[in-house]
Every structure is written in C-alpha cells, then in structure tokens.
Amino acid sequence: MRKGGLSLWVGGGLVALALAVAIFAPLIALTDPVMGANLMNAEIPPGLEFPFGTDAQGRDIYSRICYGARISLTVGIVSQILNSLIGVTLGLTAGYWGGLWDDLVSGLTNLMLAIPSLIFALAIMAILGPGLVSLLIALGLTSWSYSCRIARAQVLSLKSQGYIQAARILGYGDLRIMFTQVLPNILGPLIVIATLGMGGAILAEAALSFLGLGIRPPFPSWGSMLSEARDQINTAPWLSVFPGLAIFLTVLGLNLLGDGLRDILDPQSTTRRT
C-alpha cells in the first residue's frame, strides 16, 4: 500500500461526504430545518418517513443534520483559516527575525497554551454574545499557538540552509524570503495541523452550543442539537445519537485526513519526479 493510503482515502471520503451534505443540504433535506415544525409529528422514532426520527417540535432530525453540517463545517474551516493566518504569520516572523520579537511571540504562545482554549473561547463568547460570527471569532483567536509553534520551529531549522543565505546575498528582502523561500517549504506540517485543528474546532463549537453560547435556536448546528436533546436522552435517544454520530464521523474523517496528509507531505516522499 502506498504511503498514507488507507487513512487518506477513508478520511478524505468522510470529509468529502460531510462537505457534500453541507453544500447540497437544500436538495437532500426532506423538510425545512426550522419551519418544518409540526407538533403532530413530535418525537417519532426513526422510520421510513423520518429516517433519523423527529424532535419534540416535530422537526425532521435528518434535515436538521443536513443543514447543521453547514454551520459545523463553516466553523471548522473558517476558524482554522483564522488560526493558521495568525499562527503562521507570528511563527514565521518570530523564527526568522528572532530577538525581542521572538521572545514576545514565544511568551504569548506559551500563555495561550497555558489557558485552556475552550475557557478562553467561552470568555470571548460571553463578551461578544452568541451567534455564528462571534463563534468564528472566538474559535479563530484561541488556538493559533500550535501552528505558531510549528511554523517557528520549522523556520529555525531552515534558516541556516544554503538557499536562504543565497537569497539574502542575492538581495531578496526579508518578507520575500519568508514568503517565497521559507513558507513553501514548511507548508506540509502546517496543513496537517490545520486539518487536525478543524476537528477540534467542530468539537469546540458543539461544546459551546451545548453550553448555550453557540448557535441560537431554532437554527440547527450539531452541537446545539445535542444540547437540546439532553432532556429527552431517555425517552428519545435518537435525538442525541444522530447529531453525535455526525460529529464523530466528521472529526474522525478530519483526523484521518490529517494523518494521511502528514504521510504524503513528508519531505522524504517529495522526491518523486514531477
């Protein structure tokens, strides 16, 4: 089997499935996730008419999971893009310039690592109030320390390479060296970290929504669906099983994809002919 084969394909497949569900939600959903409430259909177990059952308001769980994928994936992707931008910019400049700036960034990174990011995100949410935008900001600002550390360490190991020195001698500016010489050579591990972080962000969204600080009802996110299902876990277990399964499969897929990417982006395997 080729490097990274199985986990790359299974992970990629699960993530592609989640993305497809999110994109085509209006086409594959059976009813409207919010307006589809019908108290006549309340708490029907999974069956032919409602594949994943219905909740206390008679809304179709399957349709709500389809629409919930949009929010969960948006949170995962956007917050990780934010985290990567912040982390890579700080890590790259800290590693390259060193000195006081490096001390400052490293200190800040250690501080961020010391504070549990969920608690930090909770504090930001408490200030900004619930909602998708504040959720993206809260999760996008709180876990950049991993990509920052990785970027910094990679820059430090690359800095003494001949081609970086050659670029300086040829008159390249600092920013040009960072973005054309250093960044392309450290992208592999950073993509892996971002992919793994997406799973973490989806779980964090679920946790914040569960605590009532994420997506407001009646709009569905996987986390808020779990939160609402808490009271009926004995009488209607399907309310929590299916959103939980959706989170589990997506996070599993993202982690497998991250592992697979790590294997194929390993510098040792990039010597194939192009």
Next chain:
Amino acid sequence: MAESLLQLDDLAVHFKVGSTFAGGIHTLKAVDGVTIDVKPGECLGLVGESGCGKSTLALAIMGLIPPTRGHVALDGRDLSERERLETARTVQMVFQDPYASLNPRQTVRRTLADPLRIHGVTDKAEVEARVADMLARVGLRPEHADRYPHEFSGGQRQRIGIARALILKPKLVICDEPVSALDVSIRAQIINLLLELKDELGLAYIMISHDLGVVEHVSDRVAVMYLGRIVEQGGWQEIFEDPRHPYTRALIAAIPDPFQRAAVPARAKAKGEIASALAPPPGCHFHPRCPLKADICVSQDPPLEAIAAGHRAACHFRDRSG
C-alpha cells in the same frame, strides 16, 4: 597597480559562546585580524583546516555576519555604506552543499529569474534571454530550466548554484568549498567550468578550500589561515615553491602525490589536531604542532611580516627556507 576590488582591513569576527551559569561566557575568535585584498580578475585561494574560520570570513565579506572589528571595502567603499542591492550585484557566493543550497520548491528558471526581477530587469524577453544564456554558460540544456532541484545530480546542482551566483553579473565570486561535497570524478569538471567562466566574464574569485590541491590548480595568490589568522600569504610560486610557514609546508606535504615526484621531508608533517579556537595556545598558535618549535614560539606571537614583496609569513623562523 590595479585598484583593489575587495579590501579586508584587520577584519575580526568574535562570537560569545556559553552562558553565564554553565562555565561562563567565552569569546570565540573565529576570524581575528585578517587583512587581505583581491584585485579584479584575480583568484585568491584561501586554505586552512576545518574550523579555522574560512567560512565565517566568507559570510563576513558577504555582510551576513557583522564584523566585531575592522572593515570590508568593495570597490573602495565600506560595506556598511553600500546599498544592499548594489553589493549583491558586485559580490556573490557559491555554496559548499549543492543539496541544501537550492530551494527544493523552485524550478531552476525561478531560481535564476527572480534575482533579475528584484534587481529591476522587468522585460520578460530580456529575463528569458539572460536565464537561457546563463544555463548555456554553465553547461545545462534549455529544457532543464523547468525542472526542480531534486531532478538533478550533485554536479548539475552545483552548476545551477554557479549560474545563480553569476546571473547578476558580479565582479567577485566567493566559492566556499565548491567541490568538496562532489564526487571526485565531477570535481575537475566544476573546477574547469569555474576557470572558463573566470576568463569569459572577467571574474575575480576567492576560492575557499581545505584542499590545497584544488587551490593549487586555480589560484593566482594564496592565503593560508590557521585559527582565525592568516599565517602566510603570497603569489602562487612563492607559496608552492618557497613556503616559509611550517603550517603551509605541512599542507603542501599533505597533497596526495601518487607518483612520489617530490620527496616529503618527515619534519614537514604537522603533529596532532587543530587547537580549539576557544582556547588558542599562547604565543604562536601553531607551536604545539610545529616541527620548528622553540622557546620564543611559546612566549611571543610572531607578526605577519614580509619576506619579499607580496610574500608574508607569521613565523619566527620565516627566513629559514624549507
């Protein structure tokens, strides 16, 4: 006498090593008072063992390490007063390791074209023409331009490294051990390429090597370095036919000579290992290994003094011919 292209005046680079707690801070004198000059079109060979400060000297000349003391002047003007880009168009460098000195994610074309664009050559046709011309000069085919470094052999990579150093048409190229990482069979090709380019383009070289055999082949003048200092410098003939410093004699004796053309006197060989630059021996740094060692060598540091015009050696017994 022609104006100097490069003038080093009492150049020193010292590093602080260690920490206040673990054994105290020591000063490592990697380069300690080096005065040399290079004239246009000439090749200066710089030899010495590993760890004698050759590469640090190269980086200081390139302005990548600030000097602790002394000056580097290019074309008569101090490095610190010159524009960075202007310096880049005057002096360039060829690196030792052809595997680490090329960006693995850039095609050869980008490696060669980007510096031109940075230096204001924006006309596409001109950039293309200069890249193609440079590839031809270093003996690569035009279709090589769109390949990545991992598709080349070590010798070809070093050709790319040479092309990159020459693309801005510099006057001086510092070659830091340009062939020591290459297969023996490739070395002669690269050395000959460097010599051809020197004649075609009127380049001056500083050829840094631990191998006097390489330097013997290419240099007009030679400087011998030991523990951060120049111990002997002079023209090719003076160094190879009338070496005055025992260290120079030891290096010459170490050139492989399969046909035993010259008898090597046993006393020419240096004993032991190079001393640590952190704690150089008192007096003449070379005395613990020197076959001519006398009491004065331990107590007094010999100055670099002239024997003949342009030939200088730092040895108390410099007047004694080998």
